Amino acid sequence: MPSQQSLLLSEHYGKPDFAKLEGYKKHGGYAVLAKALKMEPKAIIDEVKSSGLRGRGGAGFPTGMKWSFLPANGEPRYLLCNADEGEPGTFKDRLMMERAPHQLIEGMIISAFAIGCKKSYIYIRGEYDFAKEVVAGAIVEAYKAGLLGKNILGSGFDHDMDVYSGAGAYICGEETGMISSLEGLKGQPKLKPPFPAVQGYLRKPTIVNNVETLAAVKYIIRDGAPAYKKYGTEKSPGTKLFSVSGNVVKPGNYEVVLGMPLKDLIFDLCGGLKPGRKLKAVIPGGSSAPVLTAEEAMKATMDYECLAQMGSMLGSGAIIVIDDSNSMVDLLQVIMHFYHHESCGQCTPCREGTGWLSKILHDIASGHAEVKDIDLVKKISEQMMGKTICALSDAAAMAAISFVTKFRSEFEQHLQAGKRTLGSSAHA
């Protein structure tokens, strides 16, 4: 079933002028904002609710429901766009910011209007220099055109928007870590509750949404929830940007309807694997998502429900395709080095657990371990779950468990084969 692609969010990515206001307007840019500003804010929230849109940043929380957790009084509130994009394998938000910054800005102004917010920030990961430049330029253009600032398009609605740069820390993608970072602190997550919608940035009600989520709002308001729901499945409506990387012939960003068979995505859209290679495994939602075996991957559909049912998750939509030339032992050591490096250190199970796992996995990879150490990996992982301030610890643990459980025989064989070097050690 070759599916249609580039339906909404990425429809105009190929047009160079789309990144500038003039070109964006040629393709209907900011017409949806004009429409939205004439609507009742509550009607916008209802439309988003009934569209079934779920957060595209990783957790998949229903967007309209999140918005409705805001207090009903007129208390000042903030909208933060999460453009930290640090989940290994993910590169969809960067492309959108570079190619279609106004689409994000328009989605954000509409969302801000819906929730009664006068100030928003786009928190962009520090390494994304070009994206920061493009988005900052687009914000300047929008101010000049009266699309930001006071009395937007004569509606009486005021809104200010600014860009904030991260400085290299995966944990700042976690919403409360991002809030800490924006407040000028170390980017350490905060205990929930209180949830940001009640007490977030500077202790004010705050909504954090991913780049793709906020851009999707524009299309929901443009076409209406019923039209949006025609894409995707009943429970996972809409389109989704998938970042595909690893061992496929044509890696890249693909926008398809939710519910698409993973098999079609890999073998049809992405050109399959290199000649002579066989599918070994797929990580379907960024490195925090438990790995699928080839067999599971061939049966999976890319929607929230199917992947959850398989014990994994859609996550950020980063699909890492692994062929039979890779060692799962090696890849898990690479993944765990990352989590150890990125643990913010405030919870003992996470700080110590990722450290121990990283060490043991390195020893396993270099053959300096015994088969019973595979069980140790599992045991440590189990002790890291459900005990920490944020989900980084759980993510690291679940990834580890999925690898050593589903590919146990490979880990055993690797150890039985004795000492060796695999790749080079992940990092210094």
Next chain:
Amino acid sequence: MFKLSKESEDFVKKELSRYEAKYSAIIPSLFRVQKDHGWVPPEAVSVLAKLMEIPEAHINEVLYFYTMFNKRPVGKIHAQVCCNISCAMNGGRELADALCKSFNVQDGVMSADGKITVSRVECLGSCDTAPMMQVNDRYIENLTPELAVRKLKEMGA
């Protein structure tokens, strides 16, 4: 003695009132110092602390939390090679090793002549062009060791 240029001082002052929270100016100010000096020397933290009226200990806390701030000098060319999963699967680690060998440096340690630092880093969000590296503020993608060495030499490494 470390001194902040007049322009940078003005920049810091502007950032101090740009955000709702004064502390939010720390990250942009540290970036500014790094842009001027290539890294953030300890004396710069004292200067910023005075200028911003923020405790030095707090600025250091921020400085040390984030990986993009260089706490020691880096080469004029800073080649950061992604060694995370998709790049590792496509030769990222071998690329980093080859660069270290070719420029005779250790991971993260500046060359004696100050020209280059090669560092291994985590996913840079360009996994479809693996293996890749960030050289100063630019992404260079779809690399082979030979191509990467050539590019870096062209840039003056």
